[in-house]
Amino acid sequence: MGTTTPYIDLVGIPSGQVTLSDRRTERSWTVDLAPFRLGALPVTQEQYAQLTGERPSTARGSDRLPVETVSWQDAVVFCNSLSQHEELTPVYGFDGQGEVVVAEPSANGYRLPTEAEWEYACRAGTDGPRYGPLDDIAWYRGNSGERPHEPGGRLPNPWGLHDMLGNVWEWCWDLYDPEVYGTYRVLRGGGWFDEHWSCRASVRRRSHPTFRVDDVGFRVARSMTG
Template structure:
């Protein structure tokens, strides 16, 4: 385990409503959201190492690069470990089969954002596919040099969140489509190797919860419990 508790900057996100859509199924659905907090930046290598003692990333460069090559399950374990380090109540637990469950829905600890929270926060009150011109707000194939970059180098959205699009895909809590894809979880945001059409607020991707690859990371959230 890491020995230093990292600082994780969180932004307060107001309550609201978001409509999500899936191009594959041509389905849309609306979600009402309570206020919550979300990381201003994706979790970095340095923060991940401080909490877990591990450095899984494959890209060369600074410890301030976004952590990648982490699975959904790795991200859940990070959230619980960070919560314990900060003396907060862990949000997740494990059932008798070792599957991740929400053990404390009212916990004050760290967690992954839901897919609806992620898209709502990404849009930040804007109505288009992106919250600004892509080259100004995101690292993607057209400007990344085919590598990740330190978070915060592009313009934030109107709520002060950086790198919601591009740089690394981000794990969300939700199952993608359990009837078709079983335990596969949702990824959002697009990454440094993606073309412009993947870096949009509505784009959904899926992967197995143990999958690790060099353009997938995550950011953390917390519920407002007081």
């Protein structure tokens, strides 16, 4: 088990509104958002190992690569552990069957961003499919050499967030479509192996909360209550 509390740079995100859409159902919905904080970068292998003592990632060569091959459940446990190390109130709890539930929505600890928070932060006030030219802002199949890269090597969005598109897909808190997909959770952002059309602010992907693969990671958020 890790014993070191990793430093994670959080960026303050202002309140606002975002409209999300789903191409499969042709549905759109608008969400009002309170201010929150979001990691400037996805969580790295070094940060994950410092806290958990584990190195699940497939990619090797640098501790500063984004952690991947982590499930949604792994990400939730990381958030709670980081909260406890910093003596903050954990956001998540578990029921009698071991299923994750929200223990305290107003808690000041670390959590996954909601899908609406993620897209709003990714867009950073822009209204196009991306916040800049793809080759300048993202590692994707066209320029990645089919491998992940250290976060921060591409230009940030206008709010100072790096790698919101490309490099690794990122888990969000939300259920994707519980009536059709049950417990599947939302993934956002596109990854190092994806074609350009998957690396857009609006693209939604889904997977089971225990799913692990080498192009999926996460970044952490905190509510402004803390």
